Amino acid sequence: MIVLGIILLVIGLVAGISILWTIGIILVVIGAILWILGAVGREVGGRRHYW
Template structure:
């Protein structure tokens, strides 16, 4: 999710499309939150580990 967000951010800044920039930031933030929750051992979505 983080990688997809970064790709959308880059595309949004290369092609000046505000929607891509907004979606990219949202995906990056959600990805970082899920990563941090998973790293501290808190179950995310009923699972302790995402494969």
């Protein structure tokens, strides 16, 4: 999810499409939150890992 967000950020920046930039930021933030929660051992959605 973080990688997809970064890809969308780059495409949105290069192409000048603001919606891709916004979606990319949202995906990076959500991916980082899920990664941090999984790293500290907290279950996310009933699973130890969110994938």
